[in-house]
Amino acid sequence: MFEGLTEKLERAINFFGKKGRLTPKDVKQGLEEIRKALLEADVNYKVVREFIKMVEEEATGERVLKSFTPREQILKIVYEKLIEILGKHEPLKLSRSPSPIILLGLQGSGKTTTAVKLAYLLRKKGKNPLLVPADVKRPAAFEQLRDLAARYDFPVYDKRLPDAVKLSKLALSMAVLKRYDVVIFDTAGRLHIDEEMIEEARKIRDTVNYDELLLVVDAMTGQDAVNVAREFQEKVGITGVILTKLDGDARGGAALSVRRITGKPIKYIGVGEKVEDLEEFHPERLASRILGMGDLATLREKAKEAIEAEHARRFQEKMLRAELTLEDFLEHIKQIKRMGPIEELIKLLPGGKEFARYADEKMLKKTEAIINSMTPEERRNPKIIDGSRKRRIARGSGTTVQDVNQLLREYELVVKLMKEMKKGKFPLRFPI
Amino acid sequence: MIKKLFQGLARARQRLGDRLRRIITRRDPQLLEEIEEVLYEGDLGVELTENILEELRKIPPEKYMDRIKEILISILEGVEVKEKEGKPRVWMFVGVNGVGKTTTIGKIGKMLRKEGKRVLFAACDTYRTGAQEQLKIWAERVGADIVLSQYGADPGAVAFDAYEAALHRGMDELLIDTAGRLHTKHPLMEEMKKIKRVLSKKNPDAPHEIVLVVDGTTGQNALNQAKSFHEALGLSGIVLTKLDGTAKGGIVVHVVKEIGVPVRYIGVGEGEDDLIPFNPEEFVKALLG
Structure with missing residues (x-):
């Protein structure tokens, strides 16, 4: 049960020793370990390479601070750099009433659950959200959102149409009439990105004049995260990212890749099964998790x-x-x-x-x-x-x-x- | 069958295989580094990639491609598939949320129906909203019977009822859907163990199959998932899903190597027939070109 911890501590002490300035050798050695940690955390290979290069240049020659070992010093630089790249939490843009928020993402990424969590979070801030099941394709997608929303008394747009675009349009008009101030669209996921899905997402995007187009990404995603992020960013154009399933033991390196590829902020993270388990994004926490240091x-x-x-x-x-x-x-x-x-x-x-x-x-x-x-x-x-x-x-x-x-x-x-x-x-x- | 796999993995194959071949014929000093990149981007992970690179350093570049294939195939073929007979034959499907468990059950149900088997689904996911409905739609679609339950019901009791129903209705196959939640949740594992216990009491051989469904787009965490479920339940097989996209599913090689459980099927699409038996050689060939 203590293997993980023991190993880490053991590795940590191997680097204790000399002080002074960071030599290229210190940096190389320290970064090799970090490179592996990042790859183990599913950060994309290219992103890792780019990142390591950046840190290498910055770290070499830097003075080792008092009470720090060279390794700790490198770790500190890496940690700070990671935080910088991951970016800060940015609040949702809610520019008007109703404010449309579209959720995009692959099947199984946790869109529907996230939609309800987001509604919950917004209600706590005094908003009155409407949920729209804009996934007309997956069996039982409608029921899943309806039942989950019912548990927390959220209104769901319950007209069932085979056309997601038309449905979204009608839902938005209803929101205006009934004075909902936020409308959350749970769109169709696919197993992977295809033209049909992108086309549908684009049409919904153009129909509802969104405030936020958020990509929902499973934190356990491997190298494929870059492909997903790139496709959505290039073909639909997202405004932010929600990272889900961080309550497991995934290190969540996908977040770094997605952030690097899209340049868009990570807005929220899903940290549990309960409806309140959607948190503002804190780069420090994710950075230490990706590095496997614990927070x-x-x-x-x-x-x-x-x-x-x-x-x-x-x-x-x-x-x-x-x-x-x-x-x-x-x-x-x-x-x-x-x-x-x-x-x-x-x-x-x-x-x-x-x-x-x-x-x-x-x-x-x-x-x-x-x-x-x-x-x-x-x-x-x-x-x-x-x-x-x-x-x-x-x-x-x-x-x-x-x-x-x-x-x-x-x-x-x-x-x-x-x-x-x-x-x-x-x-x-x-x-x- | 092969055609479908090739279609499914076409994009992956093109990128990996072509690049590998291009890299290898070019014979430049960056060779190993580029191979490393290709292997990492296939989600093979640090350990496996480093092992492969070490092997490659011992041989001339023109043998690289064959050696990589050889290593991967030998891992995947290194575990035996042991099928157990039973009537009803009980399959239990487990895995974290969002991997495609219910869909996989639908597809395997379809496959068994095509073989003329009488199939019963049991909706033991009493946790996720929509899970019951989703499985019901699949049952109707493929012509399987189904035992439903209430949300919040005890999954063990549902499994019990489903087994009784399968017995009385003379079913050949009983496919049990379970709640998908993260493997780190202790209560989930206890729930799974209980379902298994309930079934074993009915028939010591049951469940005849305990299948872990793994999302092909998952990275290194798939290994943690597999270890947790294997430790708790003793898996008999793996189904790797979502391989029709850009993901390569390379992590499964590490999973097989680590827990010694064979991959049985792969999911290559959203249709009823988009499930094919796993063949290590074809998988690796399709992956590397």
Whole structure:
């Protein structure tokens, strides 16, 4: 469960050493690692090459700052450059009433869900949006939008016509009459871009005099993201991008490619299944995610708010002395939980997805029940837990012996990792 | 069949193959770098690309093309397809959202119907709105029976009912659609495991097939998806979809290499018949030209 984290830390310390100015060799070496990280994150090969070249020129000869290693210095430059390229969040342009927003994208990118999330976000800002199912082709596309919208009481234009363009036009007239101030068009996706789709998108675009033409892109997209972005940009002309499915473990490098190809801002990101899970785009977070560093800044910020200093101090002390008991383990999980929606938070950690199983309420309850069913002695010294104790604990906590075993195994791993830390093998770089 | 694959991958093939050939016959010092680019743009990923480049460094340029093909084919052919018999034969389709699970079930249903099989669909995706309707439309289209359910219903219970129905109606094949959500969601995996458990209780061999549907446009994350689902359920096959576009689906090679599960079919379009059995040699040939 700690492999990801361990590897990263291990790689990180390989670069510790000399100070001074960044030599071409430092830069080359450091950038090779970053090049691979970007490629692993699905950033387009050409975009990576261009990016690396740019950073190489800037980084060579730069002074290594105090308290930074050359590697950290390079990472910092890369990170800042990434943020710069990714661009800032830009609010939606809503220039009139009703303000038409068209969503474009391939099938499966999450357009329909995004349409409803966007409506939700706009309603929170005092708007009164109308949703238009302009996808007349995919089976059940209409039902999907209608039912999803109904869940949150959003009006949906429910006239069914075989012609998406005519439908869009009628929907817009109705919006004017009924005084909706935003109209969101959920257009037809295709498996890939074809002329028919582009033609339809163009016609809708010309019919509704849009404020925003947003391309919805699945964050898991591979190298193909550049093709998709280029086609939509050249043939329809988008005004912005919404990146979806960032709640998974995809690194989201596609965003960088899309941004580079289209030059259009990333407006929002989809970070979960719930209707409120559409967020403003923060380049820092995405940049660290693409680099695979975890979002240390956000983590620190959140941790500061919630974690009690005392707990943190004790926990760290115990970690350093490698004396963590199962009681501490439990307390720590609870503490982390207090920091907020744990799934989100945990994903911000490097290697975060390995922890994500604890994010689940049920899992946490199970862990808690198991530890609660142990005697104080067992908690402090889990080595004494033999077969018959395991059976008793499982019975007492309403779990299985396998569950108990799993918890103990994971605990062992933590202890092992702590011992390595104690030996000074890994630096503690953020306040766990 | 081959024609369709070639059509589907035509764009991909043209770009990759032609470029590779052009690059190789030119024999310039940038050769390997350009090959690297082609491999990366096919979504083969860092590890596989680096392995291939290492192999190529050992041989003369005129052998590059054959060697690349050889490496890719040997990975894809390295895993055996094991088909299990059963009546009903139970297929469980899993995967993250938006990959084309429901469509794939429709297409496989069509294929089985053409073989004269009696097919039942089970709409165990009780999560996504529209999922039930979408599968129903497919059932009507291909002439399959269907067991529907309410949104929010327990997918395990639906699977149970569907199995009973398949048994009583004398169905040959039972195709189960499941909720697509990101593989990182713990409850999803528990739900999948439960569906599998319910079916295994009815028949120890069931599900006879657990098929992961992977979007061909997915990048390196496909590997995480495959690992998560394989670990939780033990996959028997992969269907790679959306290969009719510009995406090359190269990540599947890495997936096969990593989890040792064969690719069974590929989706090459939106029509009912746009599903073809996977053939490693043809796939690689079509990909590289």
